[in-house]
Amino acid sequence: MATHRYTSALLKDFEQRGLVHEVSAGLDARLSSNPAVAGYIGFDPSSDSLHVGHLLGVLALRRLQLHGGRPVALVGGGTGMIGDPSGRSSERNLLDAPTLERNRAAIGGQLAQLIDFEGANGALLLDNLAWLGEAGLIDFLRDTGKHLTVGYMLAKDSVKSRLDAGLSFTEFSYMLLQSYDFLMLRRLHGVELQMGGSDQWGNITAGTELIRRVDGDGGEAQLAFGLCYPLLLAKNGEKFGKTAEGAVWLDAGRTSPFAFRQFWLDQDDHAVPQLLRQLTLDSEEQTSERLAVHAANPSLRVAQRHLAKTLTALVHGAEVESQAATVAAVLFGAEGGAAASPRSLDAAALSMLAAELPSELAPQASDATLIDLVLAAGFATSKSEARRLIEQGGISVNGEGAADPTTSAAHFAPLADGSLLLRKGRRDYRILRAR
Template identity: 75%
Template sequence: MVASHRSKLLADFAQRGLIQEVSAGLDERLVASPSIAAYIGFDPSADSLHVGHLMGVLALRRLQLHGGRPIALVGGGTGMIGDPSGRSAERNLLDRATLDANRASIGGQLGRLLDFSGASGALLLDNLEWLGDLGMIDFLRDTGKHLTVSYMLAKDSVKSRLEGGLSFTEFSYMLLQSYDFLMLRKLHGVELQMGGSDQWGNITAGSELIRRVDGDGREGAPLAFGLCYPLLLAKSGEKFGKTAEGAVWLTTERTSTFAFRQFFMDQPDEQLEELLHRLTLDSAESISELLADHAKNPGARTGQRRLATAVTTLVHGESEELRARAVAETLFGGPDGRGSDPRALDAAGLATLAAELPTAPLPAGADATLLDLVTAAGFATSKSEARRLVEQGGVSVNGEAAGDPAASATSFARLADGSLLLRKGRRDYRMLRAG
């Protein structure tokens, strides 16, 4: 049962399953005025965000749609230490130059996902701005004294690591993140911090620090609030956004747009509702209608197609999504189950296709035949085997059946980049490319 909230933002979050923990008083604060500045921290330990970050980025986007101001905080300072929350071991620490490069790359990605224009435009900040020159003596005197060791040890993010070993470096992370919240309130009027459920201890520590510093420790109306959304998990129970090859990244330098889109096409039916609500901006009403249509014919994969299209468009843009979709429909078929004509792909689409398929050199001899193409593709080890395969109707070239073993290789029209696309059976593809 979804909890009742009077504010539009929390009602929307609750309907989408985006509230696991929320501070008392936040609903009343948002009813009084939906204009609130909120932030989420992003760790620059890699040069790209991954799919697991999307729920947080879209939480900021939804907040903005409801009249709030989103702030994305890239932890250039805390990234040098590392957050123990949700980790089983201490990670390697990165040098300043690597963190600077990662921060710049992540900032570019956030710039495409959030609206930075206008009076309520998003802000992109780096906590190195106030942590870089922070002296240890001043920090311990002015901040460390407000949170006791027993208070910090009671947090799950710390307790879960004590037996296995937790360095003082990582133990101090909670204080630094709390200090971030305090500084963002002073500099930008931030009242709300959001994050995954493994961040609740750090978030409430920040709220407590603000109460003690700015409220002199007195009870009363909250000065700062927290909201945690559930961690998004795959069907296997692992954190969402991982494949056998590793994380699914938001940059094409690590994960191609095609592979990114296919990751969402491969999601199981039972997770569609959760993923559509949390990772798209589609309305709850349109999602309900879509799922009803999907249930009538699950084989058409209507839900997966919408999920893949919506998320890929958000991250990579409409033109890149259309290109990745065209390649996917060439290989796997469209909504009607039939494959698209590869001759309709432009050079960029064919480059995407070639990156996803095994390739081989196109036979160059003037007397080359279809049998030479089949053996060059690796579909047969001899011309006699290739002949049997062709005569059995098991080969197509550029989407059309090829049944004449003696057909000249030059009789097949080349694709836009001069290549040929061969298929054996239903799904075994090769690209033959001119040298």
């Protein structure tokens, strides 16, 4: 990948990773002269969790920090009450203040795990309600609103795309409020750079223009800058991070760490090069070498496994990632090999396994047999069907083949949590729990 358009280390890095969609003139020179630039990204608190689509922005802040800048994460407690029309086809429901505060706190906690808040260029976590909540309507319209004309705002794609479908004045005002955020962040925290997805370019440039008009000396000197990266899109053109079950969340209570890891393992080969470059901190040399190994034997899914391990450890921690990998090895095999024994699972991994599989109650009769276990698992509807299934080698218990239908249920020693893991065929699992 060619990387010679920029001289600053940050923009070289972004370009090599395919992360430059639009960039303000002068940013490269500013970063080359002094990389210690404070830059921010806004996070919408319309939910109580970030999702995988947000990782592009989170990692953009980490890259800024690694190159000497200070990352600023702005949770829009004020603008979240209105809603950004960018990339939307309809107006969303407005959230009340208590809900927004709960969401803001939850997202702040997630960001604190993903970005370094310590050290000389430690990240800042801010809420724009701090200044938007203090802004009086008359003063805001007089001192800020007069600097951006309606014609200027209507020319922005985020507004034009919604005019025919209907755009309320509430959402129309979002651009002005986001511009005011940039102005206040520059004044209060010395923020010079705003980053965001490509659908944010109109809002970002409105902010740089407001800063030039309000804080400039009347000249064309660049006081603030914007940098947009391409949106991550799925094969169908939708924003990245959705499955048939909905969004893939960073919160373990909404998307389990196991399901989170599997999401990355399931990525198509064509998508993996971009994901490795844009969602990991690996160097281009490391990524190229890994992709070459992957290409030599795609069935091993080396690239997907690295992506899954890296991002699951980033979001949920290395220990949880290891547990999820162990559970996957039991269910699907490790590195393309045979399935691992469920007896290798510790209590935490067994709990994770139990959360992913359907469970039934084990039969309690003292004379219960393997046939009764198969019936209890719902793998058969009659004893004759269960017998045929067992005799054909279609059943395993705790990872071991079981071919004798008359085997006593008591013969199968339970796992550490007292359960039995039954499998029919290759991938159909049930957990049988003691009553």
